Amino acid sequence: MTTSSQVSLLGRRAVLALGLTVLLSACGFHLRGSNGSFMLPFATMYIGLPDTSPLAIGLKRYIRAIGSTEVVDTRDGADAVLEVLGDPERNRTKTILSLNKNGRVQEYQLGYSINFRVVDKAGNQLLAPTTISLVRPITFDESQVLAKETEEAALYRDMRNDLVQQIMRRLAAIKPVLPAMSVAPVTPVAPAAPQQ
Secondary structure (H helix, E strand, O other): OOHHHHHHHHHHHHHHHHHHHHHHHHOOOOOOOOOOOOOOOOOEEEEEOOOOOHHHHHHHHHHHHHOOOEEOOOOOOOOEEEEEEEOOOOOOEEEEEEEOOOOOEEEEEEEEEEEEEEEEOOOOEEEEEEEEEEEEEEEOOHHHHHHHHHHHHHHHHHHHHHHHHHHHHHHHOOOOOOOOOOOOOOOOOOOOOOOO
């Protein structure tokens, strides 16, 4: 291939890349959550998961990246507490979805779910117990066990990221309970006596 044809090929690739960038920006493409739709209505928040939980790490990272809410280490004083009622790491499932003609597993279904609620510092329930369940199919091949284990781990990671996004959407939609305002009792005024 000659130098001029290489330059021409590189020029065409650059124009194509630029064109794709313009098209994506023109159609309103944004990364998930980059439009600010996940702003949380709390100044501080406590995540009721172990610090080593991959889901907790993902949630905390996402909340800190937003910047409007501080993740605190204790429930005391947190404006909102995410209470986990069903640990997602224990709720991971792998069930047989289909068998081949020899009766061997051909496809599995992976599941990942969480059950949680959100309360404020006074114990008011801001979000009723909510369950988010995700499933993904995965084919199985005995001759590619290591590759399939890697694919399975990637699917669980993808579901965990999806859980973070869905939890964030639900948190962003919460309307905090406003404290009741005390109103002084109204004293009835006696009607004025008619003048004579």
